[in-house]
Amino acid sequence: MAGAGGNNASTFNWCCQASRYGSDTVSWYGSILMNAVQDNGKSIYKSVREGHQSRLGAAAQHEDIFTPEELVVGGWEIDNRKATLFAALAQNEIVSPDMIGKAQNDTEFLAGVYNDAFITLDASRLRGDVMTPRNFTLSDQLDVVTSDIDKFAATHELDEIVVMYSGNTEISIDTSDQPSTICELDAMIKSDKQDVIPPSCVYAIAAARASTSCMFVNTAAQNTLSQGLIALFDERGRLAVGRDLKTGQTRLKCVLTEYMTRVGIPLTSIASHNTLGNSDGCKLRPPRNCQSKLNTKSSMTTAIEKTNTLLYPPSESHTGGIEHMVNISYVRSHGDDKRAYDEYDATLMFNRPFSTITRMVCPDTLLAVPILLDIIVFLMCLGGTRGMHCRSATALLALFFKDPIKLESPFFSAQYNTLMTAVCK
Numbered sequence: 001m002a003g004a005g006g007n008n009a010s011t012f013n014w015c016c017q018a019s020r021y022g023s024d025t026v027s028w029y030g031s032i033l034m035n036a037v038q039d040n041g042k043s044i045y046k047s048v049r050e051g052h053q054s055r056l057g058a059a060a061q062h063e064d065i066f067t068p069e070e071l072v073v074g075g076w077e078i079d080n081r082k083a084t085l086f087a088a089l090a091q092n093e094i095v096s097p098d099m100i101g102k103a104q105n106d107t108e109f110l111a112g113v114y115n116d117a118f119i120t121l122d123a124s125r126l127r128g129d130v131m132t133p134r135n136f137t138l139s140d141q142l143d144v145v146t147s148d149i150d151k152f153a154a155t156h157e158l159d160e161i162v163v164m165y166s167g168n169t170e171i172s173i174d175t176s177d178q179p180s181t182i183c184e185l186d187a188m189i190k191s192d193k194q195d196v197i198p199p200s201c202v203y204a205i206a207a208a209r210a211s212t213s214c215m216f217v218n219t220a221a222q223n224t225l226s227q228g229l230i231a232l233f234d235e236r237g238r239l240a241v242g243r244d245l246k247t248g249q250t251r252l253k254c255v256l257t258e259y260m261t262r263v264g265i266p267l268t269s270i271a272s273h274n275t276l277g278n279s280d281g282c283k284l285r286p287p288r289n290c291q292s293k294l295n296t297k298s299s300m301t302t303a304i305e306k307t308n309t310l311l312y313p314p315s316e317s318h319t320g321g322i323e324h325m326v327n328i329s330y331v332r333s334h335g336d337d338k339r340a341y342d343e344y345d346a347t348l349m350f351n352r353p354f355s356t357i358t359r360m361v362c363p364d365t366l367l368a369v370p371i372l373l374d375i376i377v378f379l380m381c382l383g384g385t386r387g388m389h390c391r392s393a394t395a396l397l398a399l400f401f402k403d404p405i406k407l408e409s410p411f412f413s414a415q416y417n418t419l420m421t422a423v424c425k
């Protein structure tokens, strides 16, 4: 995990270890894989496991879908207060101090890559050993991170690695400046273009280049996966997916907008307000970082309009589609509580208004952690499917990301059914 000491990554790491050492405190509530059942009452986990075995075929019958206890989690961290797992857990205060010891292994995280053009960390908090544009070229950073991945695999005797960017939201790159082919990507690396290759891309490129079989997931809101990067993963026969986790407010939006559209009620506007008091919220304060998040949070309304041309006629007479306003504020005293307030305005017959208001308060991290497990397991499952490319994997995993590079439906049930059909027996 890049950002291994963060709220999500460190809590996820703790949960995997606590599961391994027999703690009954980890329910994984919120994980489709661990807790949901299909219509026939069969657990999703069992179904996925059987589906995976049959896909891998007779030659690989011993291969199985793993359980969280079997995962080994490590990674890179740039903040000196979170250089080890136990220090990060103590700092983040998601897992209570008396429970921290239930994870048996403290892990020292690697230093990783930092570029203050993309996110800003207080200089006094930056680890002295991070790689920055001042002391490492892109090629050197890539050599180190690639070798970190292969060493980790060798030390823990792993067949497969998922590199997950769980760092803070970087500033997004203008798409016209991003590499659109592998050649352009190589040229940018050669000429050390650190202004358009942010750290999240360095982790991704290293995942594509590592000798160990590797996949990549971007959980943050910036547009890490350029066309050039996707081409690189496709060429290597590896999967790279994701842009911004879909954990709470946007997920509920996929359910409510589906309901309104399916019952034939046109939405006129969605106004979304969020407050966050955790480290993630704090790092979103600079306007250009926040813009990355606003982009992914706002991206669904055009897709909704396309699902029903009776409600949303594409003609000129239509008054501009669903208006979507999103705002995000940082309120330190709210801590890890995510507070979301959404107003859905729609129209009934005789032009009479219909409004729905939702309010959600919950620990942000505890929404995300079970979803990280789902992403990893389902991704590995798709990775074992012959002929799978990044775009198709991304479309299948749309349930978990706000702005997948390819979106077939903006609605929850369609996204859920598509995934289940692909991975369950």
Ligand SMILES: NC(=O)c1ccc[n+]([C@@H]2O[C@H](COP(=O)([O-])OP(=O)(O)OC[C@H]3O[C@@H](n4cnc5c(N)ncnc54)[C@H](O)[C@@H]3O)[C@@H](O)[C@H]2O)c1
Residues within 6 Å of the ligand: 002, 003, 004, 005, 006, 007, 008, 009, 076, 077, 078, 079, 082, 111, 112, 113, 114, 115, 119, 165, 166, 167, 168, 169, 199, 200, 219, 220, 221, 244, 245, 246, 247, 278, 279, 280, 283, 364, 365, 367, 368
């Ligand atoms: N519900 C959710 O938690 C949720 C939902 C959607 C998206 N996300 C995204 O997931 C990511 C992680 O969220 P979080 O709450 O754990 O954030 P966090 O701030 O608690 O953790 C991020 C960690 O990444 C580290 N980091 C930043 N840049 C790094 C780099 N280049 N290399 C290594 N480490 C780096 C930071 O020091 C920090 O410890 C964020 O981008 C967030 O926007 C989270």
